[in-house]
Amino acid sequence: MDGEELTEQETALYDRQIRVWGADAQRRLSKSHILVCGMKGTVAEFCKNIVLAGVGSVTLMDDRVVTEEAFSANFLIPPDEKVYAGKTIAEVCCSSLKEFNPMVRVSVEKGDLSNFDAEFYDKFDVIVVSCRSITTKKLINEKCRKLSKRLAFYTVDCRDSCGEIFVDLQNHKYSKQKLEETIECQLQFPSFEEAISVPWKVLPRKVSKLYFAMRVIERFEEAEACTPGETSIADLPAVLKLKKELCEANSLNASHIPDSLLERLIMGSKEFPPVCAIVGGILGQEVIKAISGKGEPLKNFFLFDVMDGKGIVEDVSNPNTESE
């Protein structure tokens, strides 16, 4: 790949990782622009990872004011009122992130991402959305897909000791090493809406329970119009009722979504920091893969639950509508 060479400073700083992904990938990273929306613990972890990796810029969106809850799993917010008073979460995180790597531009954007136009979206290569309703996620994803350029779209959410990542790279070309050779590959991704609309009965039988449980919670939050991630134990009866309905409609055995799992998910509005680190780490790695075009990306859901300790990748796409 042509383009400018890395500077001496970059080579020294990024030495160990260039040995992992090569100078080309490092150059691509340094020209990429990332937008993140919703700054909870997992996204804070993710931001740290990509700032360290040396992306070109990171733009943060989260207009909430800092509360004690906000810094429970977010190490980017010092628990000092003098520091955060009168500032939004994005602003406080921004100043912390800047210190991690002076070569990365970190900035804040205010407003509601779903109201922004194509011109704004066009500035980015990657968008990561967290703690947003199902409608907002669909809307943002669709906006990404309408652009003339390809924009990588991710959602990430952690509840209790569980976490989920969704990936839409649209039509993604990448290279991977197979034996001694480098081979060029291509993957077609469904949109968020397409993926979650895939009827449960056509999915392989062994799809993770967590996948279904997250869809139930998502639908519940949508129906009740509550702030994503702000559920409580009082919601359990309604959630269980919704689960039953969804399972019936999809001819899925209701025992496939354990009540205890749903209970954990609705109670765990606080994130569990080790899970933030794990899911934020995997997301960081995926974004680096997507930008560099090196390595097979995960398609299209990643699910992690501390209970079994497995980090599972599920391909949720409709086999009938997809062409590879």
Add this chain to the structure above:
Amino acid sequence: MAMASERQFAAIKGAKVLMVGAGGIGCELLKTLALSGFQDIHIIDMDTIEVSNLNRQFLFRQSHVGQSKAKVARDAVLNFRPHMSITAHHANVKDPEFNVEFFKQFNVVLNGLDNLDARRHVNRLCLAADVPLVESGTTGFLGQVTVHVKGKTECYECQPKPAPKTYPVCTITSTPSKFVHCIVWAKDLLFAKLFGDKNQENDLNVRSSDAASSSEHAEDVFERRKDEDIDQYGRRIYDHVFGYNIEVALSNKETWKNRNRPRPIYTAGVLPEELSKQNGNMDTIYAADITTVSAMASLGLKNPQETWTLMENSRVFLEALKLFFVKREEEIGSLSFDKDDQLAVEFVTAAANIRAASFGIQLHSLFEAKGIAGNIVHAVATTNAVIAGLIVIEAIKVLLKDTDNYRMTYCLEHISRKMLLMPVEPYEPNKSCYVCSETPLSLEINTHRSKLRDFVEKIVKAKLGMNFPLIMHGSNLLYEVGDDLDEDEVANYAANLEKVLSELPSSVTGGTMLTVEDLQQELTCSINIKHREEFDEEKEPDGMVLSGWTQAPAAVKDDKKSIGNGGNASNALEHELAEANRDGEMEEISEPSVKKRKLSEVSIATILDGPEATADEIKNQKEVEKLDDDDDDEEDLVMIDDLNSVGNKKTRLQ
């Protein structure tokens, strides 16, 4: 494990945790522990911060370069969690102050280390103090976390670790065929010869003067003659090692029958006359600071990723040699290669490239050469973050004594059986482990020829990893190390070291049972001595064979073994996978009682299901593996054999 449970919360709050290592994993781990609510943490790390750490050790800034990792990490975390207690020890975990008593105060020990030696040491202290250990390591996108609880799961040393990659001496001295051979030659022979300890044995000697002269009247060609001009000296060395020595080697026709003949290279043939006399422009460019002395800088070469021509390499060689003599003369005689020593890296790169040119091997850039010479570990922040999260999860289970749910977890680069994070049930302790089960070892040795010193160096220190050994035959002390010995004892032990085993005051012969003890590690092992007359020089270079702990299971195939050497996380992981595979194969052909190690159903299925993926994964590492076989970057290796532990000794080249 519901996260908010009262029990878990109480366990975290009341726990006292020891973290060993504040590098790549350590920074992530300390942050995640703090966020998870841990209140009392001790950190031990002897390292100081370097620029190449900053891409992932996110608690450190440019302004911290040179400062203690443990202390800066503590201060950084106290910024966002001011009300917790973090105690930083800028020290080596092997220091005597960190004894069993010290370890006993902790509820769990978490390792983020970079070398086998320290890992083994901590393993022993944890066993002696009966404190659970969570062990970890990463390389590139690969990583793993394991739990070691005395009596419940295997200890870190229950299974043999992949041995470091070694090369036959003659490949290095006479018949290199790969670039890595040239690097080993440049680093371990030439660099050591010119700038290292003059008393050290060095194979360069043997080959350079064996043509005619006997060693008595041959002057040492590598010594700078009195009043010899430095430029002249450099050219003389150059012409000797790249020219004359190659001519001598070529005269042995037999060697080159089936090999490409190397080409002698002389300065006169490579450098234009005026250049060979006046190389870089030293006076105008150098700063006083030694760390900035650089041949590249004085020659105006900027890009470390660029491969230099033979002429450029030759100029770098001469310039770097000259700079050592002019700017760093006081260090000559005591230098050992250090990947962070720019001038040393330049010299080794240039020397390796000139040798490569001579042997028709492809030349490499300084960046690549540095990776090979420094055995640099590939490291990224994301893997460390994931591994740190997994460590905390296991640590919490350990605190809750949730034994049934302990897992060893692999972080994979490629999806295998739908998983990127793959948990596996831990193995049971190996009943014949000499560390956690105190099973006797046996040693075949020539008791009439081998000295006690050989036994101490090659077995007690190198193989058993002891630092403060005490050796007893029955109730007779043969050897002991310690500060509190009186003069007579010191003299007595020193004399014993030089005696062959059978002539020790208490004679050690076939059938003798020796007791070897490390007082700091509180580890005792018994060694059954078996006398043996002859050893195969190539296969048993130590002249002794220790068995009872590293016995490779019968089904190990050579090819698999060769995958497992080198020594970093990827290798260890492959080793594990290969091993698991082996267990599976054995199960299929239902061979009886192969190993005590039990592998959960899930992992067998997982691994056997994806033989292609596994093979791919291994192949994929191949490129990367070229850069390995080692140790000494900061934090991130798993289960590796540390080349430094055999460092500067000839044995490495066997």
